Amino acid sequence: MMNVLITGAGTGLGKSLALQYGKNGNHVYLIGRRLEPLEEVVQSIKSAGGHATPLTCDITDFDEVEQKINSVVQNTPIDLLINNAGTGIFGPLNTYRSDDIDQMFATNVKGTIHMTRAILPTLVEQGNGQVMNIISTAGLRGKKNESVYVASKFAVRGFTESLIKELEGTAIKMTAVYMGGMDTPFWDETDHIDDRSRLKSPDEVAQLIVEQNSGQAEIFIDR
Numbered sequence: 075m076m077n078v079l080i081t082g083a084g085t086g087l088g089k090s091l092a093l094q095y096g097k098n099g100n101h102v103y104l105i106g107r108r109l110e111p112l113e114e115v116v117q118s119i120k121s122a123g124g125h126a127t128p129l130t131c132d133i134t135d136f137d138e139v140e141q142k143i144n145s146v147v148q149n150t151p152i153d154l155l156i157n158n159a160g161t162g163i164f165g166p167l168n169t170y171r172s173d174d175i176d177q178m179f180a181t182n183v184k185g186t187i188h189m190t191r192a193i194l195p196t197l198v199e200q201g202n203g204q205v206m207n208i209i210s211t212a213g214l215r216g217k218k219n220e221s222v223y224v225a226s227k228f229a230v231r232g233f234t235e236s237l238i239k240e241l242e243g244t245a246i247k248m249t250a251v252y253m254g255g256m257d258t259p260f261w262d263e264t265d266h267i268d269d270r271s272r273l274k275s276p277d278e279v280a281q282l283i284v285e286q287n288s289g290q291a292e293i294f295i296d297r
């Protein structure tokens with residue numbers, strides 16, 4: 075039985091991961107800004123006999139993350155944090171507004187850092203646990219019209235690889251996960267992908283992640 079925290083758990087890959095980890099007696103804490111999608115996933119997990127709790131939190135807000143995570147870890151040992159919440163805005167570089175750049179870095183990079191920073195003292199005190207960072211093949215190589223998104227995902231990769239070194243000699247695991255396109259609401263606001271039917275389903279990717287996860291440094295769903 076594990077206690078698992080997942081960011082961005084109301085939709086897409088985070089939802090699929092929550093449904094996967096919601097099996098087998100685990101307790102899943104689902105994090106996102108909107109309560110409604112989180113509650114829908116919580117209901118699905120509970121209907122299948124599982125345990126789940128919704129937790130609204132804007133991961134870009136350092137203080138809110140500290141406060142909300144502290145409220146959970148006071149009473150609950152944490153086995154796994156999955157930093158999944160992320161956002162993408164696409165196009166040639168000169169089309170980006172300042173807000174677009176800020177939003178991607180605040181969510182993908184700072185959100186992941188805030189959550190990890192908030193949970194790590196608990197994992198260190200426990201002497202075990204895992205932080206899994208959902209990156210993308212955009213964390214492996216540059217892509218046309220994805221420059222800022224790719225930059226944010228390279229940053230998460232660098233953060234993950236650095237913490238692996240920082241945590242050497244402890245039983246705490248850091249895992250970077252790399253995957254290609256998935257058919258999720260991530261693509262609802264953009265025409266960057268013209269045929270979404272070619273993309274993997276988030277359920278398939280979540281199942282592969284859960285099956286392959288053994289606390290290793292990297293999981294490659296796609297390269």
Ligand SMILES: NC(=O)c1ccc[n+]([C@@H]2O[C@H](COP(=O)([O-])OP(=O)(O)OC[C@H]3O[C@@H](n4cnc5c(N)ncnc54)[C@H](OP(=O)(O)O)[C@@H]3O)[C@@H](O)[C@H]2O)c1
Pocket residue numbers: 081082083084085086087088105106107108109111131132133134158159160161162181185208209210211253254255256257258259260261276
């Ligand atoms: N879809 C793809 O093709 C693809 C490919 C490779 C990697 N990825 C990565 O996979 C991850 C999941 O993406 P997805 O495809 O499942 O997209 P998605 O369905 O759009 O999910 C993103 C989730 O993040 C949450 N979120 C966004 N900003 C947040 C914030 N500030 N605080 C808390 N939660 C926030 C959203 O919920 P709220 O709006 O309610 O907060 C939403 O549930 C992302 O890191 C993405 O970069 C996606």
